[in-house]
Amino acid sequence: MTKRDFFSSGRHPRLFVEAALAKAGRIEANDAQAHYLRHVLRLSSGAGVILFNGKDGEFLANLEFAGKKGAILAIGDRLRDQAAGPDLWLVFAPLKRARLELLVEKATELGVSALCPVLTQHTDNARLRLDRFRAIIIEAAEQCERLTLPDLCEPKKLDALLADWPASRRLILCDESAAAGCGVAPAFLDAVAGLPRGGSWALLVGPEGGFARPELDALRKLPFVTAVGLGPRVLRAETAAIAALVCWQAALGDWRE
Amino acid sequence: MTKRDFFSSGRHPRLFVEAALAKAGRIEANDAQAHYLRHVLRLSSGAGVILFNGKDGEFLANLEFAGKKGAILAIGDRLRDQAAGPDLWLVFAPLKRARLELLVEKATELGVSALCPVLTQHTDNARLRLDRFRAIIIEAAEQCERLTLPDLCEPKKLDALLADWPASRRLILCDESAAAGCGVAPAFLDAVAGLPRGGSWALLVGPEGGFARPELDALRKLPFVTAVGLGPRVLRAETAAIAALVCWQAALGDWRE
Numbered sequence: 174m175t176k177r178d179f180f181s182s183g184r185h186p187r188l189f190v191e192a193a194l195a196k197a198g199r200i201e202a203n204d205a206q207a208h209y210l211r212h213v214l215r216l217s218s219g220a221g222v223i224l225f226n227g228k229d230g231e232f233l234a235n236l237e238f239a240g241k242k243g244a245i246l247a248i249g250d251r252l253r254d255q256a257a258g259p260d261l262w263l264v265f266a267p268l269k270r271a272r273l274e275l276l277v278e279k280a281t282e283l284g285v286s287a288l289c290p291v292l293t294q295h296t297d298n299a300r301l302r303l304d305r306f307r308a309i310i311i312e313a314a315e316q317c318e319r320l321t322l323p324d325l326c327e328p329k330k331l332d333a334l335l336a337d338w339p340a341s342r343r344l345i346l347c348d349e350s351a352a353a354g355c356g357v358a359p360a361f362l363d364a365v366a367g368l369p370r371g372g373s374w375a376l377l378v379g380p381e382g383g384f385a386r387p388e389l390d391a392l393r394k395l396p397f398v399t400a401v402g403l404g405p406r407v408l409r410a411e412t413a414a415i416a417a418l419v420c421w422q423a424a425l426g427d428w429r430e
Numbered sequence: 431m432t433k434r435d436f437f438s439s440g441r442h443p444r445l446f447v448e449a450a451l452a453k454a455g456r457i458e459a460n461d462a463q464a465h466y467l468r469h470v471l472r473l474s475s476g477a478g479v480i481l482f483n484g485k486d487g488e489f490l491a492n493l494e495f496a497g498k499k500g501a502i503l504a505i506g507d508r509l510r511d512q513a514a515g516p517d518l519w520l521v522f523a524p525l526k527r528a529r530l531e532l533l534v535e536k537a538t539e540l541g542v543s544a545l546c547p548v549l550t551q552h553t554d555n556a557r558l559r560l561d562r563f564r565a566i567i568i569e570a571a572e573q574c575e576r577l578t579l580p581d582l583c584e585p586k587k588l589d590a591l592l593a594d595w596p597a598s599r600r601l602i603l604c605d606e607s608a609a610a611g612c613g614v615a616p617a618f619l620d621a622v623a624g625l626p627r628g629g630s631w632a633l634l635v636g637p638e639g640g641f642a643r644p645e646l647d648a649l650r651k652l653p654f655v656t657a658v659g660l661g662p663r664v665l666r667a668e669t670a671a672i673a674a675l676v677c678w679q680a681a682l683g684d685w686r687e
Contacts, residue, residue, distance in 0.1 A: 275532065279669055279672075282663060282665055282666060282669050283661075283663070283665075283669070283673070284661070284663055316664065316666065317663040317664050317665065317666075318663060318664045319663060360680065360685045360686045361680055361685065362619075362680050362681060362685075362686070363686065402685070403685065404541070404679055404680075404683070404684060404685035405684055405685075405687070406539060406540070406541055406574040406575060406576060407573065407574050407575045408539055408540075408574065409539060409573065409574075412536055412539050412540070415536075415672060415676070416540070416676045416680075419672070419673045419676040419677060419680075420676060420677075420680050422661055423617065423618055423619050423661075423673075423676075423677050423680075424619060426661070427661060427662055428617045428618065428619075428659070428660065428661035428662075429617045429619070429620065430662070
């Protein structure tokens with residue numbers, strides 16, 4: 174969260190921490206967090222800060238200064254109990270850096286449980302900066318008030334991923350060949366209309382150049398795959414992924430709870 | 431479209447032009463387009479280029495070099511007749527530059543008919559670079575294979591916009607107070623389930639700090655407004671706008687045609 178966002182929101186700043194959280198505990202902010210609280214937000218000693226760690230729920234804490242640079246967070250009341258979000262993986266082919274970082278941020282905001290890079294025939298030979306992704310994930314999770322961070326998987330080849338696929342996890346294939354006028358995938362909401370909510374899910378989005386024809390043919394034959402279309406325009410790969418996440422949350426996820 | 435996208439797609443390059451288009455006509459590419467075709471894509475004379483102008487449909491043309499820098503496009507067959515997309519305005523409060531430019535690109539890809547900046551109580555005093563937006567719109571429209579460009583409206587204050595609002599245009603209010611735990615707006619798909627498809631629509635998304643309470647109260651009382659929720663997480667303003675566009679297209683727009 175940037176300084177301006179924080180002050181315009183009227184909310185307490187919200188930080189992800191690695192430490193265990195329990196009422197009356199005290200944890201030390203890391204250097205970046207201490208700098209942010211003291212010198213970016215210019216908070217006073219005693220200011221309220223919200224903490225979560227993905228395991229113990231969400232707590233209100235009070236800031237205490239420690240030395241010239243440090244910050245201690247004195248943990249007070251639990252604000253929310255820990256709860257799991259929907260079990261939704263996003264399986265995506267790496268893209269160019271800016272679009273990929275955008276996708277990581279938006280997928281976190283939209284509640285994915287895991288981000289799984291997959292290498293396809295048309296995937297660019299990208300070097301993935303997983304450390305940078307993790308920083309983006311943490312910032313997005315802090316901002317959107319999630320209680321969890323999505324898992325970040327190591328990249329896998331598509332065939333290896335599918336060979337190990339858990340049969341009970343339904344895979345929604347975003348099939349951009351429909352936009353190119355040669356596909357038959359039904360629109361997202363129609364394709365999933367008969368499927369039960371809950372359980373384990375994944376969305377699969379190809380690279381900017383699309384899946385290779387043999388990849389698409391193989392995917393469509395798998396019993397756990399449902400192919401869906403995302404309308405008549407040719408969406409960029411990160412737009413398709415965001416659109417699929419939105420449709421899934423709106424129709425099958427936690428937007429209706 | 432970048433060079434890499436072009437070569438990985440296997441498609442002809444696609445350009446928006448201002449000139450009238452008709453079979454056997456000849457038009458001159460502007461300097462930027464000529465440079466792009468000759469020196470970025472390094473096309474040969476005779477290469478195929480797809481043209482659209484938002485009025486006359488889509489044509490295949492052949493590139494001819496003219497002098498050292500120029501490019502003539504000799505218009506051949508019409509590929510698609512002109513067709514209007516859905517009548518969907520996106521009314522949005524200006525955001526910081528990068529997020530706003532992202533929103534303009536994604537809204538174009540997702541098929542809006544008009545982009546309407548609106549100034550609310552919590553809107554940052556942003557100077558909008560409408561010329562820059564237009565360049566983003568054109569590139570996104572070229573890339574996503576739309577036949578139209580969305581209109582780009584001058585910024586208006588919210589109360590002035592609502593005072594002049596055409597009563598037959600239904601306005602979907604993205605009401606982020608639901609994510610903050612204090613709202614009652616039903617989930618998007620439930621809220622629009624009974625509404626007829628077709629006709630004139632708009633989506634309204636507030637600034638990063640949300641609408642002011644009196645603005646929300648006034649909006650909810652208007653007969654043409656339907657308030658919708660976008661799930662339990664706090665979405666950034668541009669994410670909310672993209673999510674609303676996706677939901678609208680998926681449920682009420684042209685994804686089901």
